[in-house]
Amino acid sequence: MPPPRSLPRTLAARGALTIEKRPPFANFANAFSSRKAFFASRKMERPKKKVSESSVEMTQVVMPIDTNYLGNLAGGRLMHWMDLAAAIAASRHANAIAVTASVDSLEFKQPIKLGEVVIIKASVNRAFNTSMEVGVKVFSENMLTGRRVACNKAYFTFVAIDEKGERVVVPEIVPETPDEIRRYEKAADRRRQRLAEKASVAESK
Numbered sequence: 001m002p003p004p005r006s007l008p009r010t011l012a013a014r015g016a017l018t019i020e021k022r023p024p025f026a027n028f029a030n031a032f033s034s035r036k037a038f039f040a041s042r043k044m045e046r047p048k049k050k051v052s053e054s055s056v057e058m059t060q061v062v063m064p065i066d067t068n069y070l071g072n073l074a075g076g077r078l079m080h081w082m083d084l085a086a087a088i089a090a091s092r093h094a095n096a097i098a099v100t101a102s103v104d105s106l107e108f109k110q111p112i113k114l115g116e117v118v119i120i121k122a123s124v125n126r127a128f129n130t131s132m133e134v135g136v137k138v139f140s141e142n143m144l145t146g147r148r149v150a151c152n153k154a155y156f157t158f159v160a161i162d163e164k165g166e167r168v169v170v171p172e173i174v175p176e177t178p179d180e181i182r183r184y185e186k187a188a189d190r191r192r193q194r195l196a197e198k199a200s201v202a203e204s205k
């Protein structure tokens, strides 16, 4: 015997009802242009997440294809890995697609050699409204000696977007350790500075 059908499906089978096929979350996307509106409408608090819930540690080995003609890791390759690690941390925090909005100054202090291990640590320092500052630190490690050297660091800003490309509000971040609290506090100053720089560049055009 075939399994019983629900009333809407029975009516649809008789042509008395049209079942509209919608993409997942279509109702959510139509009714609320942002998560902020969604939470506000339900008098819900913005969700909070710990830094440790989205932190990333990425490990790579420098292979010949990653090097420049001096046999050191190429800067562009390292920037790509840093962007990837930071994007994963931001997307994990937001549970949404995160696009790179800006990168603060990037300095290459130490060359990283062929065969060395590269450790990239990325974590969300602070979540604002739709944007997040992600701090990235890079270390190189010689596997034969175990020596680990800090090579560079940078701050990335990511913006969370939905499937339509519209910006979405991200959960708040909860810093717990003394280092996380220090990074959280300093992130607000850095944001002010980068937005002021953006505005002055826009004015000069």
Ligand SMILES: CC(C)(COP(=O)(O)OP(=O)(O)OC[C@H]1O[C@@H](n2cnc3c(N)ncnc32)[C@H](O)[C@@H]1OP(=O)(O)O)[C@@H](O)C(=O)NCCC(=O)NCCS
Pocket: 099, 100, 101, 102, 128, 129, 130, 131, 132, 157, 159, 167, 194, 195, 198
């Ligand atoms: C990033 C992007 C979504 C921002 O869009 P926008 O229309 O400029 O958005 P707004 O000015 O309204 O700012 C949105 C948020 O981003 C932040 N932001 C925008 N430009 C920024 C910048 N240069 N640096 C830091 N934060 C920035 C704003 O402060 C705001 O944050 P908040 O919501 O937490 O307050 C848009 O510029 C974009 O899509 N860029 C391309 C992203 C991309 O393709 N990246 C890969 C590079 S190849």
